[in-house]
Amino acid sequence: MNKNVLLISQGSTFMVDAISKNLGEAGFVVAGCGPIINDIKEHIETADIILFYLGDFILNVTEALIYLKDTCIEKEKSLNVIGDEEEVEILNKVIGKSVIDNIFERPLDIKMLVVKLTELAQNQDSINARKNILLVDDDPTFLHLVKSWLSEKYRVTIVNSGMQAITYIAKNIPDLVLLDYEMPVTTGPQVLEMMRSETGTSDIPVIFLTGKGDKESVAKVLRLKPQGYILKSAGQREVMQQVDDFFERSKGKKI
Numbered sequence: 651m652n653k654n655v656l657l658i659s660q661g662s663t664f665m666v667d668a669i670s671k672n673l674g675e676a677g678f679v680v681a682g683c684g685p686i687i688n689d690i691k692e693h694i695e696t697a698d699i700i701l702f703y704l705g706d707f708i709l710n711v712t713e714a715l716i717y718l719k720d721t722c723i724e725k726e727k728s729l730n731v732i733g734d735e736e737e738v739e740i741l742n743k744v745i746g747k748s749v750i751d752n753i754f755e756r757p758l759d760i761k762m763l764v765v766k767l768t769e770l771a772q773n774q775d776s777i778n779a780r781k782n783i784l785l786v787d788d789d790p791t792f793l794h795l796v797k798s799w800l801s802e803k804y805r806v807t808i809v810n811s812g813m814q815a816i817t818y819i820a821k822n823i824p825d826l827v828l829l830d831y832e833m834p835v836t837t838g839p840q841v842l843e844m845m846r847s848e849t850g851t852s853d854i855p856v857i858f859l860t861g862k863g864d865k866e867s868v869a870k871v872l873r874l875k876p877q878g879y880i881l882k883s884a885g886q887r888e889v890m891q892q893v894d895d896f897f898e899r900s901k902g903k904k905i
Contacts, residue, residue, distance in 0.1 A: 653678045653771050656697035658685055658718075660707045669703070669732075669760060676764045678771075685711040694721055698774060699767060704733030708740055719745035724818055726807055728770055732758055748794060780805045781897055784824040786815040786841070787859060788833045792882065796828070799886045800893065812836025816844055819851050826896065828880070831860040831871060839874055857896065 655678045659666045662682075670680045681697065683689035685707065694700070700722060708715065722729045730752040731741060738753055751770065754763055782805045787793045793808050800806045807824065809815050813836050815829070827845075831838040838858055845851040855877040860867065871879050880892050 654696055654698045655680045655701055655767070656690075656693050656699070657682045657701045657703065658690065659703035660685060660705050665758065666703055669701070669758075669763065672760050672764050673767065676768060678767070685714045687714050687717045690714060690718060690721070694718075694725070694727065697727065699770060700727050700729045701767070702729065702731045702733075704731055704737040704741060706737070708737060708744075712744055715741065715744045719749050722749055723807065723809070724821070726805065728774065730754070730767070730770070732756065732763075777805055781825040782807065782822075783893070784809070784815065784818060784822075784827045786810075786812070786827065786833075786838075787830040789830075796889060799889055803890070804893070812838070812841040815841050819845060819854065823851070823854060825855075826877075826893070827854060827856045828893075829856050829858055829876075831858045831879075842874055842876065855896070855900070857892070 655673055657666065657670055657673075657680055659682065661684070666682070670682065673680050681693050683693050685702075700718070702718070718729070721727065728751045729749055731738065731750055732754045733741070734756050738755075741750075752766055754766070780803065783800055785793060785797055785800070785806055785808045787796075787808075788810050790810060793810060797806045797808050807818065807822075809818055812833050815827070816836075818824075819827070829838045829841060842856055845854060845856070858871050858874075858876050858879040859882050860871055860879055861882045862868070868879065877896060878892065880889060884892075
């Protein structure tokens with residue numbers, strides 16, 4: 651079970667020390683650091699779970715919060731926070747609700763915290779065994795909708811631009827990329843071209859997401875020789891079926 655916890659807090663307090671002690675007694679390995687980018691960067695690689703003890707200092711650490719958000723998304727880290735209603739509201743405005751797995755309100759029930767993090771660690775083991783899909787789209791509504799569908803069976807990482815996709819792929823090898831064909835700045839075809847030009851990423855399978863289903867548009871997509879395409883107008887059942895079919899076909903052979 652993955653039980654390495656990074657506890658981020660503004661210094662050591664009685665409650666922070668109590669949290670660390672109780673987690674340690676439950677079998678977790680706890681490392682602590684301050685809400686500073688360099689401190690977080692030093693410890694986050696080995697952490698499976700991030701636990702952020704909030705305070706009024708969060709108004710002054712916006713850059714660290716944004717770094718934490720981006721890293722949790724890129725490296726698929728579980729972010730959990732402890733704080734009061736006002737602190738959580740401030741945090742949500744900076745990083746968004748979707749990045750946070752659990753919110754523990756103060757006054758804190760430490761026993762409940764330990765139980766929840768233990769369940770989270772157990773669930774992560776199951777999730778880590780799933781196929782990993784990188785979902786790329788510049789429409790946040792569509793992005794989160796499709797992620798909610800796919801997360802029932804797969805590990806799903808989301809990014810909202812072509813360059814974010816390239817940055818992610820440079821450090822991680824997903825089992826499949828679902829790639830929006832039409833994006834501003836760096837388009838889907840440009841992302842695919844960059845992937846195919848590098849030895850380490852050339853074999854990563856790509857299925858395009860396209861909003862156009864006419865013959866000419868589909869033919870244009872297929873000329874790039876992706877592993878397939880999915881119409882963005884497709885519903886949950888069809889999207890899931892196409893992704894399931896891809897992984898079924900790919901069993902026992904190299905894509």
